[in-house]
Amino acid sequence: MAPATSARQTRTYAASGVDFSKRAEALAALLRAARYRAPPSHGRPRDAPGHFAGIVRAGRETLALTTDTVGTKVLLAERLGRWEEVGEDAVAINVNDLAAVGARPVGIVDTILCGRPDARTFRALGRGLARGLRAARCSLLGGETAVVREIVRGIDLGATALGIFPRGRAPVLGARIRPGDRVVGVPSSGFHANGYTLVRRILEEAEVDLRRPRPGTRVSVGAELLYPTRTYSGIADTLADLPGVHGFAHMTGGGVRNLARLSDRARFVLDAWPPPPPLFGWLRDLGGISEREMYETFNMGIGFSLVVAESAIGAVRHRLARAGAPDAREIGRVEAGTGVTIPPLGLRYAGYAG
Amino acid sequence: MAPATSARQTRTYAASGVDFSKRAEALAALLRAARYRAPPSHGRPRDAPGHFAGIVRAGRETLALTTDTVGTKVLLAERLGRWEEVGEDAVAINVNDLAAVGARPVGIVDTILCGRPDARTFRALGRGLARGLRAARCSLLGGETAVVREIVRGIDLGATALGIFPRGRAPVLGARIRPGDRVVGVPSSGFHANGYTLVRRILEEAEVDLRRPRPGTRVSVGAELLYPTRTYSGIADTLADLPGVHGFAHMTGGGVRNLARLSDRARFVLDAWPPPPPLFGWLRDLGGISEREMYETFNMGIGFSLVVAESAIGAVRHRLARAGAPDAREIGRVEAGTGVTIPPLGLRYAGYAG
Numbered sequence: 001m002a003p004a005t006s007a008r009q010t011r012t013y014a015a016s017g018v019d020f021s022k023r024a025e026a027l028a029a030l031l032r033a034a035r036y037r038a039p040p041s042h043g044r045p046r047d048a049p050g051h052f053a054g055i056v057r058a059g060r061e062t063l064a065l066t067t068d069t070v071g072t073k074v075l076l077a078e079r080l081g082r083w084e085e086v087g088e089d090a091v092a093i094n095v096n097d098l099a100a101v102g103a104r105p106v107g108i109v110d111t112i113l114c115g116r117p118d119a120r121t122f123r124a125l126g127r128g129l130a131r132g133l134r135a136a137r138c139s140l141l142g143g144e145t146a147v148v149r150e151i152v153r154g155i156d157l158g159a160t161a162l163g164i165f166p167r168g169r170a171p172v173l174g175a176r177i178r179p180g181d182r183v184v185g186v187p188s189s190g191f192h193a194n195g196y197t198l199v200r201r202i203l204e205e206a207e208v209d210l211r212r213p214r215p216g217t218r219v220s221v222g223a224e225l226l227y228p229t230r231t232y233s234g235i236a237d238t239l240a241d242l243p244g245v246h247g248f249a250h251m252t253g254g255g256v257r258n259l260a261r262l263s264d265r266a267r268f269v270l271d272a273w274p275p276p277p278p279l280f281g282w283l284r285d286l287g288g289i290s291e292r293e294m295y296e297t298f299n300m301g302i303g304f305s306l307v308v309a310e311s312a313i314g315a316v317r318h319r320l321a322r323a324g325a326p327d328a329r330e331i332g333r334v335e336a337g338t339g340v341t342i343p344p345l346g347l348r349y350a351g352y353a354g
Numbered sequence: 355m356a357p358a359t360s361a362r363q364t365r366t367y368a369a370s371g372v373d374f375s376k377r378a379e380a381l382a383a384l385l386r387a388a389r390y391r392a393p394p395s396h397g398r399p400r401d402a403p404g405h406f407a408g409i410v411r412a413g414r415e416t417l418a419l420t421t422d423t424v425g426t427k428v429l430l431a432e433r434l435g436r437w438e439e440v441g442e443d444a445v446a447i448n449v450n451d452l453a454a455v456g457a458r459p460v461g462i463v464d465t466i467l468c469g470r471p472d473a474r475t476f477r478a479l480g481r482g483l484a485r486g487l488r489a490a491r492c493s494l495l496g497g498e499t500a501v502v503r504e505i506v507r508g509i510d511l512g513a514t515a516l517g518i519f520p521r522g523r524a525p526v527l528g529a530r531i532r533p534g535d536r537v538v539g540v541p542s543s544g545f546h547a548n549g550y551t552l553v554r555r556i557l558e559e560a561e562v563d564l565r566r567p568r569p570g571t572r573v574s575v576g577a578e579l580l581y582p583t584r585t586y587s588g589i590a591d592t593l594a595d596l597p598g599v600h601g602f603a604h605m606t607g608g609g610v611r612n613l614a615r616l617s618d619r620a621r622f623v624l625d626a627w628p629p630p631p632p633l634f635g636w637l638r639d640l641g642g643i644s645e646r647e648m649y650e651t652f653n654m655g656i657g658f659s660l661v662v663a664e665s666a667i668g669a670v671r672h673r674l675a676r677a678g679a680p681d682a683r684e685i686g687r688v689e690a691g692t693g694v695t696i697p698p699l700g701l702r703y704a705g706y707a708g
Binding site for chain 2: 022023025026027028029030031032033034035036037038039041042043045052053054055056058059060061063065066067068069071072074075087104105106107109110111112113116117118119120121122123124125126127129130133134137138139140141142143144145146147148150151152153154155156158160162164166167197
């Protein structure tokens with residue numbers, strides 16, 4: 001994790017309990033050891049560098065598979081006794097990773113690990129899953145519920161999403177991104193399911209009452225923080241076939257740096273990033289977090305980005321409005337180079353990891 | 355869970371910390387609430403009653419998706435500091451659920467939840483995943499590593515497997531099973547990854563030294579218990595297209611009752627079940643477990659079963675030998691009725707849940 005630009009002492013995400021370098025090192029060791037390539041009759045994987053979804057050609061179709069958990073947001077759900085929101089998150093975070101490669105979701109399996117299964121909690125989780133499935137237009141194909149009280153405290157919640165590239169559609173991986181392209185952002189619905197280890201640490205230290213609203217709002221802080229992840233898979237499905245649509249980014253853990261994952265021959269200049277919703281500034285001030293760390297940890301109001309040819313901007317806007325995203329707006333442009341910059345804030349990120 | 359047949363007090367699996375009725379109740383609540391059926395353009399799910407893999411028609415192919423975790427076997431891995439075996443389990447338990455519907459694996463994603471990522475542990479997990487992938491001839495398409503030390507103690511390990519039904523192959527779901535069919539069993543490689551909550555309780559209470567061998571053996575009890583799950587997906591893939599092959603059962607949690615999941619119009623009479631490997635009898639005696647509970651909890655030496663027409667027995671044996679299972683043998687037959695019986699032991703199970 002890069003050091004904060006600000007001179008004053010800032011809380012780093014590592015200090016809040018997540019050390020990404022250790023994780024990266026361990027993961028690299030696992031991936032080196034796990035290398036095996038199956039014969040073509042058993043699927044032909046396709047490299048999708050910079051993407052979370054894996055892509056495989058199987059039979060006559062190209063498929064995408066991705067898995068993710070809700071992470072420590074479940075601890076907030078537990079504290080508030082509200083499980084529907086994270087149920088919806090479990091679907092949304094996965095179909096959004098499918099969306100980032102242009103795949104259409106065709107099935108979900110969920111995984112719940114728990115100490116004690118409770119019908120009321122599970123019913124709320126189920127309602128949340130249903131909301132997520134409806135938003136993604138995708139069926140629940142199965143799942144696993146494991147009672148493992150010696151391993152899990154409370155509940156861990158994750159899912160895996162299967163997607164397909166409809167006939168004639170190639171995966172949208174970012175290879176066609178070039179200088180002059182525009183970056184269009186679709187707003188988020190809050191923190192989605194990222195950065196909650198840091199969020200919770202800040203709330204605890206500041207002794208925030210989650211049942212009360214922030215100044216100037218009516219909804220409780222708890223409800224604001226739990227708000228489920230917006231689903232972008234319909235948007236990507238509508239836009240993936242449009243000529244001039246060069247890349248999609250799910251703005252998940254890593255914040256704006258998720259754009260850098262799309263290309264190592266492009267610099268994403270985010271010179272028109274809209275002011276983040278007040279919730280983000282409130283948390284920044286409460287925790288004394290630098291702007292740099294805010295933008296590299298949270299989605300800062302934009303949950304999904306599209307990189308499109310300048311000539312396609314009109315058609316993209318039109319389709320976005322029809323696909324349920326009339327709130328999308330241009331947030332930047334592509335230059336030659338690498339990394340991500342936010343000129344109005346003087347921020348520059350070398351890449352996804354730096 | 356059915357009561358033990360033996361009059362003396364026997365340990366039940368519920369008493370060891372897994373209450374299946376609570377889990378079933380919670381799961382039913384979740385599934386009722388999560389019901390949503392996507393439009394056909396977003397996949398057409400196909401019912402696969404009694405199977406763990408979900409099946410969906412997407413584009414021009416029929417796909418299967420299944421997810422499972424290694425469960426509390428990871429606690430044994432942790433205690434022994436050996437992670438390669440459970441890495442292999444994570445792949446095997448999932449591709450075996452694909453095998454049970456006759457699907458060929460084409461991709462895996464893994465999920466590791468941990469408190470502290472450690473490169474050495476992850477390398478061993480990766481080596482184990484590679485062994486599982488090689489056995490299943492299947493590629494790792496991606497995965498998720500979550501550092502969630504407030505949720506998970508140690509490591510939780512799971513995976514999701516994607517399978518395809520090669521052109522011309524219909525899912526093998528058990529609908530053609532009829533009286534007169536034969537049941538063929540393929541040996542297991544130990545406890546696989548089921549029943550470890552009970553296994554560990556017994557070992558702890560009996561203060562068994564895991565580094566020492568059982569009487570009459572040379573390998574340590576720990577190594578015997580960790581031995582990875584045998585992979586059956588190649589067997590199922592080789593046999594699924596053969597006329598007369600009516601059903602497959604992965605003998606996982608639920609023991610012999612897994613056969614009952616295949617049909618509610620057949621009774622599986624297991625009158626030729628081979629003597630289980632000595633490890634099973636040793637554990638039974640150590641824990642004072644009834645035979646009834648042993649056969650409804652563990653695989654008792656048979657990890658995968660095939661239900662085949664009598665006329666196909668010769669061809670099936672021939673193909674099994676070529677597919678790496680010359681140790682398969684006939685273990686029973688199908689009669690009219692329901693449930694599973696083991697006449698030599700006087701055992702009768704009404705169904706998967708009873």
